[in-house]
Amino acid sequence: MSGDEVARLAFYGLLLVVIGGAMLVELSGRGGRALRQLFLWGVVIAGLALGYDWWQGANAPRQQVLEGGARIEIPAGPGGHFHLEALLNGTPVDFIVDTGATTVALSRSDAEAIGLDLGRLRFSGQAVTANGRVGTAPVTIADFALGDALDRNVPAVVIDSELQDSLLGMSYLRRFARVSFEGDLLVLER
Structure with missing residues (x-):
């Protein structure tokens, strides 16, 4: 894994933690159902972002x-x-x-x-x-x-x-x- 890929992965991880933390604070007190939904949406968003990033790198023009x-x-x-x-x-x-x-x-x-x-x-x-x-x-x-x-x-x-x-x-x-x-x-x- 190159340095750029590691940096991108770290950025997406940090983004997920920030958004997830904000959602946890917002949804606290609503029980386990809200937490499960939050986790599911976080996984979906992170998966889409990583998939898009991989697709961009795989489809980059080459000589x-x-x-x-x-x-x-x-x-x-x-x-x-x-x-x-x-x-x-x-x-x-x-x-x-x-x-x-x-x-x-x-x-x-x-x-x-x-x-x-x-x-x-x-x-x-x-x-x-x-x-x-x-x-x-x-x-x-x-x-x-x-x-x-x-x-x-x-x-x-x-x-x-x-x-x-x-x-x-x-x-x-x-x-x-x-x-x-x-x-x-x-x-x-x-």
Whole structure:
């Protein structure tokens, strides 16, 4: 379960406790029947909210790799960002495609997930982000697979901040012959 999913689950649990508590205070003194109805409605509402949340995540747009990896189509997500999944050292990593980022920028958690030892990194560089200056540590990703296309020894940085999503920046996007937009699709072609 990802950090976002845990946070969502905690939010819904807290919401259920607050609403349930308010209902208990309102219905106190009316006996066990009211309490059973309250509990039933709480379960129904929580189930619907969790089901909707799961459905949104399961139906989120994902990239399509076409022509043996020569063309990758990435639909815009609900927030207008383009998200794609790549295999880094055999581990799936979600990226936001960011044409404003100079390089591939990994979150600390993604860097750790692909086998990089965070304790051995030297955060000697700096990057300017929307949240100000942050430290960066240069790394090399041994295997970077996007569909059937495999790139080896891809330079990247690990961001020394609370970056939630890793960023696929221009240093990787330049590997494509064409990067274009077709409506709500980002198209990468080799």
